[in-house]
Amino acid sequence: MTTGTPVTVLEPRLAEVGGFEVGRVLPQRARRMVGPWCFVDRMGPAHLGHGAGLDVGPHPHIGLQTVTWLIEGRLLHTDSLGTEQVIEPGQLNLMTAGRGVSHAEQSSGVADPGVLYGVQLWVAQPSLTRWDEPAFEHHDDLEVVEFDRARATVIIGTFAGAASPARRDTDHVAVEIELDTGLVELPLIDGFEHAVLCLGEPVVVAGHIVEHGQLAVIDPGDSAAGSLVIESPVSSRVMLIGGAPFDEAVLMWWNYVARTRAEIVEAHRDWSSGGEQRFGMVPTSLERIDVPGPPWA
């Protein structure tokens, strides 16, 4: 696949999370999902200190997995399962919400003043598992595949013969790729939707320039081609995500991934009324986050 591959380059929308500026590339009107990936936020890079940090108090999730990946800095994850896990670059925090979980994320107290830079993505859970109990995994032993002029860390799924130990409820993949100057040809998975998030200097994905924070979505199209060429004028970094097209119609509102408005209204009522029964308690001193209910409720 080079030029001629159907590629759409999406711009991030700036948003604010826990006092920190993020660039959101999914979901968008032009594109809701890539496989089961339904949410992609780039956090930073930004300097911490002088009151700047990422402190997100307890908040609920249902029906999704959160995938947290850092490039620089440290974050503390706490959740209603009792987890207290510091995450560092090259490690994966994977939280499965199922029927309901709550968590907090903070840089204060764990990160020295310095740069925080990372990504948080959500994977929609299929109906087969979305009502299951919540769970949490931390992985710091992920495999790295060496290419000519690139190194790929397999965060989730299988890629170029390497496999991540992380839980998967659907058929999907996430890989961080460090690029040296030059061209690299990466294998694509037949039948998957794929996307490349640029996390460094501009790169050329299948003939399309992709700048820092942009997401290049690659439709299966002629999947017989089976590979993707990325050209990097200088060393850079990207994240490749992909997955089989998600065949359920997802409804997202705030931190909930559901199928119907009634499910969201019920989850939000459970959270707003204190939340403990369904969403548990998070061991943190941060204040819990409440928002008004959905506009249709």
Ligand code: MN
């Ligand atoms: Mn969250």
